[in-house]
Structures are given as structure tokens and as C-alpha cells.
Amino acid sequence: MANYQALRLALALKAFPVALRAAKVPDLELPDDDVAAFNLAPADAIALLERWQDWLSAQTNGERGCWQQRVQQQRLEHLGLAAFFVQHDTLRVPRVLAPITAHYSWSKGMKLLGLGRAQLALLPQREMRIDIDALDAELQRCRDTQQPVLLAVGVFGTTEYGTIDAIDGLVAARDRHAATGLGFAVHVDAAWGGYLATIFRNEDGSLRSLATVRESFQSFPSPAVHAAVAALGQTDSITVDPHKLGYLPYGAGAFICRDQRAMALLSEEADYVFHGATPKDYLSRYRNLGQYIPEGSKSGAMAAAVYVTHKVLPLDHRQFGQLPRQTILNTEAFHLRALRFAHEVADNAHALVPFAPDSNLVCLALNPRGNRDIARMNAFVRALHDELRCDPTLPLQFKEFFGSMTTLRPDTLGAGETARILEALDIDPASLGAGEDRDRLVILRHTLMNPYLIDRENDISYIDRYFEFLTRRVRVHAAATS
Amino acid sequence: MANYQALRLALALKAFPVALRAAKVPDLELPDDDVAAFNLAPADAIALLERWQDWLSAQTNGERGCWQQRVQQQRLEHLGLAAFFVQHDTLRVPRVLAPITAHYSWSKGMKLLGLGRAQLALLPQREMRIDIDALDAELQRCRDTQQPVLLAVGVFGTTEYGTIDAIDGLVAARDRHAATGLGFAVHVDAAWGGYLATIFRNEDGSLRSLATVRESFQSFPSPAVHAAVAALGQTDSITVDPHKLGYLPYGAGAFICRDQRAMALLSEEADYVFHGATPKDYLSRYRNLGQYIPEGSKSGAMAAAVYVTHKVLPLDHRQFGQLPRQTILNTEAFHLRALRFAHEVADNAHALVPFAPDSNLVCLALNPRGNRDIARMNAFVRALHDELRCDPTLPLQFKEFFGSMTTLRPDTLGAGETARILEALDIDPASLGAGEDRDRLVILRHTLMNPYLIDRENDISYIDRYFEFLTRRVRVHAAATS
Structure with a gap:
């Protein structure tokens, strides 16, 4: 509106x-x-x-x-x-x-x-x-x-x-x-x-x-x-x-x-x-x-x-700003951890943060090693996302983590960016086309609004735990795919 | 929307x-x-x-x-x-x-x-x-x-x-x-x-x-x-x-x-x-x-x-319909009582329900007896409304009753209807004009949404009480006007 x-x-x-x-x-x-x-x-x-x-x-x-x-x-x-x-x-x-x-x-x-x-x-x-x-x-x-x-x-x-x-x-x-x-x-x-x-x-x-x-x-x-x-x-x-x-x-x-x-x-x-x-x-x-x-x-x-x-928490860095500040700190930790994760799962999958985050939203593209077909990559990411998405038929507690997905379209990305990302993922550009689930790249999307992702009192990083979880699931799904 | x-x-x-x-x-x-x-x-x-x-x-x-x-x-x-x-x-x-x-x-x-x-x-x-x-x-x-x-x-x-x-x-x-x-x-x-x-x-x-x-x-x-x-x-x-x-x-x-x-x-x-x-x-x-x-x-x-x-109270006359039915019953009682009120205050003011109510909304036009000037009539109704309207600076309990007002414009009413209403109120049509508060008729407006206006258990009719209140106030304001 x-x-x-x-x-x-x-x-x-x-x-x-x-x-x-x-x-x-x-x-x-x-x-x-x-x-x-x-x-x-x-x-x-x-x-x-x-x-x-x-x-x-x-x-x-x-x-x-x-x-x-x-x-x-x-x-x-x-x-x-x-x-x-x-x-x-x-x-x-x-x-x-x-x-x-x-x-x-x-x-x-x-x-x-x-x-x-x-x-x-x-x-x-x-x-x-x-x-x-x-x-x-x-x-x-x-x-x-x-x-x-x-x-x-x-x-x-x-x-x-x-x-x-x-x-x-x-x-x-x-x-x-x-x-x-x-x-x-x-x-x-x-x-x-x-x-x-x-x-x-x-x-x-x-x-x-x-x-x-x-x-x-x-x-x-x-x-x-x-x-x-x-x-x-x-x-x-x-x-x-x-x-x-x-x-x-x-x-x-x-x-x-x-x-x-x-x-x-x-x-x-x-x-x-x-x-x-x-x-x-x-x-x-x-x-x-x-x-x-x-x-x-x-x-x-x-x-x-x-x-x-806004009266209780005025819109400056000392007041309300502390909330987004914490989520940006989490994003930086998440981004660094994602780069380490990419290294750790390298034997099983190519992992890539397609754009350096400007704010508290980090995307992650994933492709099982050895696969060069975009539809298969998309199926792989969709399978991972199925484990991360909210299931209205189950209690929330059944899920370890929640994440969303989004897609990248070549017409939106432009030719240069599309080529860069496909190459980093080792996807054959020729597999991109008009067919079912071939016209876009499915990627994971992480919205880091929760300022409490790193619990310093109890020394728990939910970011680390998420990537440990994701590493396990990537290995399971990559094995199933290969 | x-x-x-x-x-x-x-x-x-x-x-x-x-x-x-x-x-x-x-x-x-x-x-x-x-x-x-x-x-x-x-x-x-x-x-x-x-x-x-x-x-x-x-x-x-x-x-x-x-x-x-x-x-x-x-x-x-x-x-x-x-x-x-x-x-x-x-x-x-x-x-x-x-x-x-x-x-x-x-x-x-x-x-x-x-x-x-x-x-x-x-x-x-x-x-x-x-x-x-x-x-x-x-x-x-x-x-x-x-x-x-x-x-x-x-x-x-x-x-x-x-x-x-x-x-x-x-x-x-x-x-x-x-x-x-x-x-x-x-x-x-x-x-x-x-x-x-x-x-x-x-x-x-x-x-x-x-x-x-x-x-x-x-x-x-x-x-x-x-x-x-x-x-x-x-x-x-x-x-x-x-x-x-x-x-x-x-x-x-x-x-x-x-x-x-x-x-x-x-x-x-x-x-x-x-x-x-x-x-x-x-x-x-x-x-x-x-x-x-x-x-x-x-x-x-x-x-x-x-x-x-709508599941609890389905939209038929036996269920949800009981609620509007009660307000229509109140409206009928209110309308009848308004006609009696017009009779009762006839020495002090002309009172008129300008349109027979189709639903649960009843308007009331009022003019102090002897007055033929529209601006003076409007001032009279505005003074009554001041006693009926919500005053955000006072506790609600200070008001005996709440009512709203609206206006009738000759261009909306049409010439015939305007003449009928002005005549019933004994207003000189010549006093209607372009000046301040002369281009419209100010009237009281009663929205009867409350289904409990007649309390049969305790034998209290808030409708009667309202008109008793209004009669008192009309007499006071008419005396002040004359």
C-alpha cells in the first residue's frame, strides 16, 4: 500500500x-x-x-x-x-x-x-x-x-x-x-x-x-x-x-x-x-x-x-539500533561459518554464498559434487529445504532448524553473474533451459532476525549447530544423489 | 478497499x-x-x-x-x-x-x-x-x-x-x-x-x-x-x-x-x-x-x-440474525418513542424523524419553536450534540448518553424533500444559503447497535431514559435560544 x-x-x-x-x-x-x-x-x-x-x-x-x-x-x-x-x-x-x-x-x-x-x-x-x-x-x-x-x-x-x-x-x-x-x-x-x-x-x-x-x-x-x-x-x-x-x-x-x-x-x-x-x-x-x-x-x-x-526504543544506534546490530554481527558470523562450511563439505558438494550480504540475509547455493545438471541440483536443494521448512501438520519442535529458499533466474541475474555462479557450482550451462525446474537456480535463504543466535552465557552458537546439521544432511542427500 | x-x-x-x-x-x-x-x-x-x-x-x-x-x-x-x-x-x-x-x-x-x-x-x-x-x-x-x-x-x-x-x-x-x-x-x-x-x-x-x-x-x-x-x-x-x-x-x-x-x-x-x-x-x-x-x-x-x-453463530435468522433482530426491535421502539417525544416537546421545539428508518439508524431533526433561521437551528442542534458526543478529555462516565450528528444537504436531498423537511421544522427556506452553517441541516443521528437498550429483567428502557434526558436538554437549550 x-x-x-x-x-x-x-x-x-x-x-x-x-x-x-x-x-x-x-x-x-x-x-x-x-x-x-x-x-x-x-x-x-x-x-x-x-x-x-x-x-x-x-x-x-x-x-x-x-x-x-x-x-x-x-x-x-x-x-x-x-x-x-x-x-x-x-x-x-x-x-x-x-x-x-x-x-x-x-x-x-x-x-x-x-x-x-x-x-x-x-x-x-x-x-x-x-x-x-x-x-x-x-x-x-x-x-x-x-x-x-x-x-x-x-x-x-x-x-x-x-x-x-x-x-x-x-x-x-x-x-x-x-x-x-x-x-x-x-x-x-x-x-x-x-x-x-x-x-x-x-x-x-x-x-x-x-x-x-x-x-x-x-x-x-x-x-x-x-x-x-x-x-x-x-x-x-x-x-x-x-x-x-x-x-x-x-x-x-x-x-x-x-x-x-x-x-x-x-x-x-x-x-x-x-x-x-x-x-x-x-x-x-x-x-x-x-x-x-x-x-x-x-x-x-x-x-x-x-x-x-519507537518512544521506548528510539531509532538510533544506542537504542533500537542494538537489535539490528546484533543480527548483523550474527550475519557476519554466519557468513564466515558458511565459508568454512563450504570448505568442510567440499568433498560432497559445492557450496557458495552467491552475494556478499549487505544486511542480515544470507543465501547459500549448493550442488552435490559430480553433478552438472541444474534440475538435479535444484532437486537436491529442494530436498534439503524440505527438512528446513515449516510443516503445518507437525509440532514445531520436530524440526531442528528453520530456513527458507528462493530462486535465482538468469534473466534477473544477467549473463555474467549467471556464468560466474554456475561455474562456481560446476553446473553445465547447457542444462539451463525452459524445461521443468531448469529455468532457475534453487538456493537456501537464511533470514537472521533472531538476535540470540549466539548464546554467550551458555557458550552455544546456534549458527555452528546449524552448519553441523546442514553438513550432515548435505552428506546424506549427496550420497543419495550420487 | x-x-x-x-x-x-x-x-x-x-x-x-x-x-x-x-x-x-x-x-x-x-x-x-x-x-x-x-x-x-x-x-x-x-x-x-x-x-x-x-x-x-x-x-x-x-x-x-x-x-x-x-x-x-x-x-x-x-x-x-x-x-x-x-x-x-x-x-x-x-x-x-x-x-x-x-x-x-x-x-x-x-x-x-x-x-x-x-x-x-x-x-x-x-x-x-x-x-x-x-x-x-x-x-x-x-x-x-x-x-x-x-x-x-x-x-x-x-x-x-x-x-x-x-x-x-x-x-x-x-x-x-x-x-x-x-x-x-x-x-x-x-x-x-x-x-x-x-x-x-x-x-x-x-x-x-x-x-x-x-x-x-x-x-x-x-x-x-x-x-x-x-x-x-x-x-x-x-x-x-x-x-x-x-x-x-x-x-x-x-x-x-x-x-x-x-x-x-x-x-x-x-x-x-x-x-x-x-x-x-x-x-x-x-x-x-x-x-x-x-x-x-x-x-x-x-x-x-x-x-x-460465523461458524459459532451462522449467518441465519436463528443464529447471528438474533443480534440485528434485537437492534431492529430497539429501532422500532426508538422510532415510536421519537414520535411521542416530538409530541411532548412540541411547545418547545419542532422534532422530526426525517426518514422512516430502513435499518437500525434513526435521525432526528430539531428546531426550537419560534425560530425560523437555519443557522440558529443548526447551532441549537450542535449544542445538544455537544452534550452527547464523546469528549476525550473526560471519563466516559461523565456523559449520560452518547449520540452522533450528521448533516442533510439540499443538493443531496433534492428540492422536494428539502421543502418538506424545512416546512415540518418551520424553517424559512430563504435562510438557507451559502453562508456559514447555512448550506445544510444539522441533525442528530442515532446508531442503535446495542442489543441491550431495553433491559426487561430490571424493567429499564434506556430508550425512554434517553428521550427523557433529551426532553430536558431540549427545554433548557430552547429557553436559552428564545
């Missing part, structure tokens, strides 16, 4: 300057033509919205309602997408650029909002992180073909691999292209990873330096991850899920926008009219939350729970 | 036959032109969808993927609204017809889905119930101007007045117009009133006759309400909120469609392809609920609570 909110906010803000032009509002320093109006940088569009609000509040009562109506009737939300683009025939429906691993909510959102799935451009990645060069080339192409861009989406912690996109690269691309007349917003889907930022924050909200953060860890964070966190505050909007790394139950989701003034454009009541004359304060404005979100009335209990949690 | 689901399901189903034509799928008995394809009755469009699924599953593996892709690329959801209507230039963006009191989610939904608020036609009402003649005239106009219609919306229990639209009239209009080539779906917004239907159901789900239902009540239900309930099963989709008359906490909402086969068109994965070859059963299909609803993963706890409640 937060991702849809990002889409509709960006669309409302993009189309509003065009509506002001169509309504022929005087004195606002409007852009010269529709193309310029539709391609304003978000900050410039918000400044224009504010000029309009100020202008409107300076009108007489009668005039104000009249102008409000006139602009309202030119807005994309009033006309609908079809009529808006017929009326403004120099404009094209804007595209959304997202990394190819982007959550399926982006595809759903494009369909739901009527923009069309065809307007979602999926960008290639490198090691499951957005390829900024490819983004730049796509933006260049958009500029050359007068193709407007609505949003560029970065993922801060993919749910499948935990990888973190170069948010700093997205922000820089936005600013660079805005200067050449191609304005668009940057949205960060931090549903999974948003709370990791608490590791990087001082109590006053300022950013901790790379060196300071590193003092707590072996190698985390990579300079790229630190730069991504540093850029979060310059993005236009962010999605965060408290029910993921916030450790809270389902029922609350966060849509955060850097400049909330644009939210007036989503209001069901035209409250933006009164902005200048009777400025409402932030809290009383959003108390009527149903005016601004797709939903109407809904339970506030979980939002209250999130609020209380 | 359920109302948005109705919109996007109806839109997907309306546009799909056009996509099949554009993809030139053979052997399907496709409509002759786009206009006919876009105006199929929902049942005919579903039959066509099924023919397509059967046809597709009869193709070879390679052909199947190819055809699937080809149709997919012609779908409105893929192209987006703008490109779809450019490619099919004989078609116009369809309208949604809803009563003027329809919930603001309809306006929000039109904007969210990109159809545009301008495509929402608000129909006049009579006594806050949809005017079927006006609907019919509007449909006629649509047919004459080749204006497609997406949905006709009826409200089963308005949240403001508890009134129930003639669902039978909507269904009849749908069938009548489908026969002349104007196909559209009927959706019922029963968010408030849906559970009232339990009063009308036998244990086997069949409808109880008007006479049988009436045996329990003084005058409920009106023949119109009984006919509306009887028609619910013939509508295309229905919204019901368990957190209203289901007496359950927030967190679950129901979107019900009569023929779930069309839901395949909302699926994020193109699961409809495999329909014929590997039919999935209903439950295993919808276990992947995130594929079909706007949201992704979400809490299922409240849905489970609804399920358990």
Missing part, C-alpha cells in the same frame, strides 16, 4: 503544474509549456504548489472557490488518465524505473493505478543491486525520446537477498537529470531494510561515519551500504514495514515523504485551498488520515504500538 | 473481451466489434473468459505461452488506460453510477484507478434512497450517447442515515439494459448493512418471506427492504464490513463476488492460463490471496476471527 501511495503522490505532483497551466492561473510563474510543466523536479513542483496556495488565499472568497473549481477540473485525478493525455497531446504516460528484483507490488501498482504494466521498466542489476549505469542509460533514452519518468525506485534490502541498492546513485541521477529538464522522484522501497538505518544514526539523528559504524563489526557496512544510508534523507519518499525488522506484528506500514506539503494533492477534500489563510498544523491535518490514504477508517492500534515502541 | 476491488474487477472484466479481439484469438465467438465487446453483460464476459481458458488449455505448450503473452499485451492493465483508449478509439472511458450519498471511497477509487472523478455520476435520491427512474434515465442517456457504464452502485444501509437502496431495481435495470447492448455490473456497498441480511435467511440460506420476517416486528421490514434483500444474490459483487454490524474489531473487510471465476483476471500471476488443464480448487487458489487483492501480505488474524464467529 505504501508503494501505491508513492506512485499516486508522484503522479499527482507531476500532473498538477499541467493543471495549473490548463486553468490559466495568472501570476504563478508557470512553466512555458506542458512538457516543461510535466517534467518539473519534485521540489520545483512543490514550490509551485505553494505559490498557488498562497495566491489562492489572497483571492476574495468568491474568486477562491471559482479558481479552485477551475483547477480541480483540469487535474489528472478529475479527468482520468485517458482524457488528460488526450487533452495534453505533447505528453506521454510517464514510466517507472525499478530494479528487476523489485517487489511485485510495483507491477500491481502500475495496473491498479491505470498507468499500465507496460510503463514499468525493469532495470538490470549487478549482484542483485541496481545497475546505476543502466539506469543512467535508460534515463538518457527517456530524455532523448521525450518520455517522462514518474519514479526511479531503489530497494533498501531486497526481501529475497537482503541486497541494498545504491540510493546515493539514484539521488545523484535524479539531480543530474532534473537539471536537463527530466524531473522525476526517487522512491526507496525499504520495506525490509528500513530499520537497519538505526545502526547508522546518532541520538540527534545525524549520520555516524563509516569508520565509527565499522568499529562494531568485522566488515559491515560496505562503503556502498553506508553511502546508501547517507542518501536516504535526500530521497522523495520511503516505504518501511514495522512488521519486518521493526519486530512488530502485522498491521502498520509506513509511507514517509520528505516534503509532506505535496500530500495536500492526495486529500479527498480540497483542503489545500485554505493552506495560506488558515494554516493547519501537521498533526491536526493528518488526524483525518482517511483523507490522504487509499483506505478509509482502519484500526490504529498497531500504529500506536509502533509509536510506543 | 473492497469498493476498489469491485471497480478493478469490473474494469478487468469489461476490457478483457476487447483484448481478446485485439489479439485476434480464433474460434471464440468473439463479439463483432469493440463496442459490443466492451458492453457485454458481466455474465457473458465471464462465459467468454471461460471459453478462452478452455481454448488455451487445448493448445500445445509452446502455442499456449505465445497466445497468453499476446492477449496479455492487449489487456488494459498492461497498456494502461491512456493507450488502451487510444488503440480502441470507438470506446469511451466507462462511467460509474452511484447514489449521491455514496461513500467517499467511490470518489477516491475513481481517482486512484485513473478513471477520473469526472466519470463518477452521482444520481439523485428520494428520501435518501436511490431514484431508480433517474438511474434509468441516465442509463438511457448513456446508451444513446454510446457511453459505456462500468458499475451501478447501490448502498445497502447508508452509514449516515441507514437507508437501503432498491437493489432489486438496480438488478432489473442491469438486465433490461444488457438486453439492449449496454452491459454493466451491479455492486452493492453493504459495508454498513450487510449483516442485516441474516434476519432474512433460513438456516439453509433460503430467503424468508416478507410475512414471516414481519412476525417478529411491528412494521419492519418494508416491502422495499425485503425486495432489496431478495435481490442481493443477483448482484455482481458486494462489500461487507465485519467491524460494523458484524460486531467484530477492525481489520477484516469482505469483497464478495457472485461468480469468482472473473477473479482470475486480477491475478498478478497469469494463473488463468492453466485453468482448463490443471483446475485448482477454490481454496488452494485463494490461499495466495496477495495475488488477487491490492495488498500483499497482511495479518490474517481478524479474518480468522470472522470465520470463527
Whole structure:
């Protein structure tokens, strides 16, 4: 839902300057033509919205309602997408650029909002992180073909691999292209990873330096991850899920926008009219939350729970940050142990961590030694996963460990990465194909949310125990496979 | 959210036959032109969808993927609204017809889905119930101007007045117009009133006759309400909120469609392809609920609570129906007592129940005797409401009774109804105008959800006590006003 909110906010803000032009509002320093109006940088569009609000509040009562109506009737939300683009025939429906691993909510959102799935451009990645060069080339192409861009989406912690996109690269691309007349917003889907930022924050909200953060860890964070966190505050909007790394139950989701003034454009009541004359304060404005979100009335209990949690454990490295910090420490231990495990099981299987973890999610690819066929490898990993997955027909205690699986698709990985991983696993690339379970690599996926994986008091490492368990099972299944 | 689901399901189903034509799928008995394809009755469009699924599953593996892709690329959801209507230039963006009191989610939904608020036609009402003649005239106009219609919306229990639209009239209009080539779906917004239907159901789900239902009540239900309930099963989709008359906490909402086969068109994965070859059963299909609803993963706890409640108290008149039955009995007592109250306070004020209650919601208009000014009347009712409303700064126990208020707007009421009500209240119509608190009538609103308002064991009627309280307060405020 937060991702849809990002889409509709960006669309409302993009189309509003065009509506002001169509309504022929005087004195606002409007852009010269529709193309310029539709391609304003978000900050410039918000400044224009504010000029309009100020202008409107300076009108007489009668005039104000009249102008409000006139602009309202030119807005994309009033006309609908079809009529808006017929009326403004120099404009094209804007595209959304997202990394190819982007959550399926982006595809759903494009369909739901009527923009069309065809307007979602999926960008290639490198090691499951957005390829900024490819983004730049796509933006260049958009500029050359007068193709407007609505949003560029970065993922801060993919749910499948935990990888973190170069948010700093997205922000820089936005600013660079805005200067050449191609304005668009940057949205960060931090549903999974948003709370990791608490590791990087001082109590006053300022950013901790790379060196300071590193003092707590072996190698985390990579300079790229630190730069991504540093850029979060310059993005236009962010999605965060408290029910993921916030450790809270389902029922609350966060849509955060850097400049909330644009939210007036989503209001069901035209409250933006009164902005200048009777400025409402932030809290009383959003108390009527149903005016601004797709939903109407809904339970506030979980939002209250999130609020209380953040009051008790503020979102800085000394408070809430201790929780993700511990899971990153576990991840580093897990990653090191996985490398040792790869060495230990080398006689029975090839084991590979396909991407260095950016956060607390570690994947593991496994292939029984001697096998070169992808379908057989996938069957092997699926058999291992069967022992790790939750079985709703059995008590939880029957399982020694729980783990999940995911898949890597060559079209998502790209040719170079696919070749690298297949080679490390000794899989024959020719066995990759269109057939049953041959179009992807099945891998184990470990989400290390539990901060208590290493019990120092009782000197138990559940990470060691997991890899001892996995070593035994790999040997059993490899013997069965060979 | 359920109302948005109705919109996007109806839109997907309306546009799909056009996509099949554009993809030139053979052997399907496709409509002759786009206009006919876009105006199929929902049942005919579903039959066509099924023919397509059967046809597709009869193709070879390679052909199947190819055809699937080809149709997919012609779908409105893929192209987006703008490109779809450019490619099919004989078609116009369809309208949604809803009563003027329809919930603001309809306006929000039109904007969210990109159809545009301008495509929402608000129909006049009579006594806050949809005017079927006006609907019919509007449909006629649509047919004459080749204006497609997406949905006709009826409200089963308005949240403001508890009134129930003639669902039978909507269904009849749908069938009548489908026969002349104007196909559209009927959706019922029963968010408030849906559970009232339990009063009308036998244990086997069949409808109880008007006479049988009436045996329990003084005058409920009106023949119109009984006919509306009887028609619910013939509508295309229905919204019901368990957190209203289901007496359950927030967190679950129901979107019900009569023929779930069309839901395949909302699926994020193109699961409809495999329909014929590997039919999935209903439950295993919808276990992947995130594929079909706007949201992704979400809490299922409240849905489970609804399920358990309906198992414990099945939705028939002998079980769950006892609860709404008691509230309707209270409503009848309340209504009678309100009429007596009007008589009792006649020296001090004009009191009027503006509409005979269809359900368990009774409104009361009040004007101090001698006053003919609408703003003064509104101030009088607001002062009464101040004593009835929840004050978050005080313990609940400080209030004797709780009640809410709502407003009646002349543009919603229509000229005739406005004149009738103003006359009964002795308000000068000339005092109605554009000024502060002069554009609407403020009235008290009583939502009688509590089944224990009449305590027979202890011989206490909280209804009597409320009207005794209200009589005292009316006298005090009328004296202050005069």
C-alpha cells in the first residue's frame, strides 16, 4: 500500500503544474509549456504548489472557490488518465524505473493505478543491486525520446537477498537529470531494510561515519551500504514495514515523504485551498488520515504500538539500533561459518554464498559434487529445504532448524553473474533451459532476525549447530544423489 | 478497499473481451466489434473468459505461452488506460453510477484507478434512497450517447442515515439494459448493512418471506427492504464490513463476488492460463490471496476471527440474525418513542424523524419553536450534540448518553424533500444559503447497535431514559435560544 501511495503522490505532483497551466492561473510563474510543466523536479513542483496556495488565499472568497473549481477540473485525478493525455497531446504516460528484483507490488501498482504494466521498466542489476549505469542509460533514452519518468525506485534490502541498492546513485541521477529538464522522484522501497538505518544514526539523528559504524563489526557496512544510508534523507519518499525488522506484528506500514506539503494533492477534500489563510498544523491535518490514504477508517492500534515502541526504543544506534546490530554481527558470523562450511563439505558438494550480504540475509547455493545438471541440483536443494521448512501438520519442535529458499533466474541475474555462479557450482550451462525446474537456480535463504543466535552465557552458537546439521544432511542427500 | 476491488474487477472484466479481439484469438465467438465487446453483460464476459481458458488449455505448450503473452499485451492493465483508449478509439472511458450519498471511497477509487472523478455520476435520491427512474434515465442517456457504464452502485444501509437502496431495481435495470447492448455490473456497498441480511435467511440460506420476517416486528421490514434483500444474490459483487454490524474489531473487510471465476483476471500471476488443464480448487487458489487483492501480505488474524464467529453463530435468522433482530426491535421502539417525544416537546421545539428508518439508524431533526433561521437551528442542534458526543478529555462516565450528528444537504436531498423537511421544522427556506452553517441541516443521528437498550429483567428502557434526558436538554437549550 505504501508503494501505491508513492506512485499516486508522484503522479499527482507531476500532473498538477499541467493543471495549473490548463486553468490559466495568472501570476504563478508557470512553466512555458506542458512538457516543461510535466517534467518539473519534485521540489520545483512543490514550490509551485505553494505559490498557488498562497495566491489562492489572497483571492476574495468568491474568486477562491471559482479558481479552485477551475483547477480541480483540469487535474489528472478529475479527468482520468485517458482524457488528460488526450487533452495534453505533447505528453506521454510517464514510466517507472525499478530494479528487476523489485517487489511485485510495483507491477500491481502500475495496473491498479491505470498507468499500465507496460510503463514499468525493469532495470538490470549487478549482484542483485541496481545497475546505476543502466539506469543512467535508460534515463538518457527517456530524455532523448521525450518520455517522462514518474519514479526511479531503489530497494533498501531486497526481501529475497537482503541486497541494498545504491540510493546515493539514484539521488545523484535524479539531480543530474532534473537539471536537463527530466524531473522525476526517487522512491526507496525499504520495506525490509528500513530499520537497519538505526545502526547508522546518532541520538540527534545525524549520520555516524563509516569508520565509527565499522568499529562494531568485522566488515559491515560496505562503503556502498553506508553511502546508501547517507542518501536516504535526500530521497522523495520511503516505504518501511514495522512488521519486518521493526519486530512488530502485522498491521502498520509506513509511507514517509520528505516534503509532506505535496500530500495536500492526495486529500479527498480540497483542503489545500485554505493552506495560506488558515494554516493547519501537521498533526491536526493528518488526524483525518482517511483523507490522504487509499483506505478509509482502519484500526490504529498497531500504529500506536509502533509509536510506543519507537518512544521506548528510539531509532538510533544506542537504542533500537542494538537489535539490528546484533543480527548483523550474527550475519557476519554466519557468513564466515558458511565459508568454512563450504570448505568442510567440499568433498560432497559445492557450496557458495552467491552475494556478499549487505544486511542480515544470507543465501547459500549448493550442488552435490559430480553433478552438472541444474534440475538435479535444484532437486537436491529442494530436498534439503524440505527438512528446513515449516510443516503445518507437525509440532514445531520436530524440526531442528528453520530456513527458507528462493530462486535465482538468469534473466534477473544477467549473463555474467549467471556464468560466474554456475561455474562456481560446476553446473553445465547447457542444462539451463525452459524445461521443468531448469529455468532457475534453487538456493537456501537464511533470514537472521533472531538476535540470540549466539548464546554467550551458555557458550552455544546456534549458527555452528546449524552448519553441523546442514553438513550432515548435505552428506546424506549427496550420497543419495550420487 | 473492497469498493476498489469491485471497480478493478469490473474494469478487468469489461476490457478483457476487447483484448481478446485485439489479439485476434480464433474460434471464440468473439463479439463483432469493440463496442459490443466492451458492453457485454458481466455474465457473458465471464462465459467468454471461460471459453478462452478452455481454448488455451487445448493448445500445445509452446502455442499456449505465445497466445497468453499476446492477449496479455492487449489487456488494459498492461497498456494502461491512456493507450488502451487510444488503440480502441470507438470506446469511451466507462462511467460509474452511484447514489449521491455514496461513500467517499467511490470518489477516491475513481481517482486512484485513473478513471477520473469526472466519470463518477452521482444520481439523485428520494428520501435518501436511490431514484431508480433517474438511474434509468441516465442509463438511457448513456446508451444513446454510446457511453459505456462500468458499475451501478447501490448502498445497502447508508452509514449516515441507514437507508437501503432498491437493489432489486438496480438488478432489473442491469438486465433490461444488457438486453439492449449496454452491459454493466451491479455492486452493492453493504459495508454498513450487510449483516442485516441474516434476519432474512433460513438456516439453509433460503430467503424468508416478507410475512414471516414481519412476525417478529411491528412494521419492519418494508416491502422495499425485503425486495432489496431478495435481490442481493443477483448482484455482481458486494462489500461487507465485519467491524460494523458484524460486531467484530477492525481489520477484516469482505469483497464478495457472485461468480469468482472473473477473479482470475486480477491475478498478478497469469494463473488463468492453466485453468482448463490443471483446475485448482477454490481454496488452494485463494490461499495466495496477495495475488488477487491490492495488498500483499497482511495479518490474517481478524479474518480468522470472522470465520470463527460465523461458524459459532451462522449467518441465519436463528443464529447471528438474533443480534440485528434485537437492534431492529430497539429501532422500532426508538422510532415510536421519537414520535411521542416530538409530541411532548412540541411547545418547545419542532422534532422530526426525517426518514422512516430502513435499518437500525434513526435521525432526528430539531428546531426550537419560534425560530425560523437555519443557522440558529443548526447551532441549537450542535449544542445538544455537544452534550452527547464523546469528549476525550473526560471519563466516559461523565456523559449520560452518547449520540452522533450528521448533516442533510439540499443538493443531496433534492428540492422536494428539502421543502418538506424545512416546512415540518418551520424553517424559512430563504435562510438557507451559502453562508456559514447555512448550506445544510444539522441533525442528530442515532446508531442503535446495542442489543441491550431495553433491559426487561430490571424493567429499564434506556430508550425512554434517553428521550427523557433529551426532553430536558431540549427545554433548557430552547429557553436559552428564545
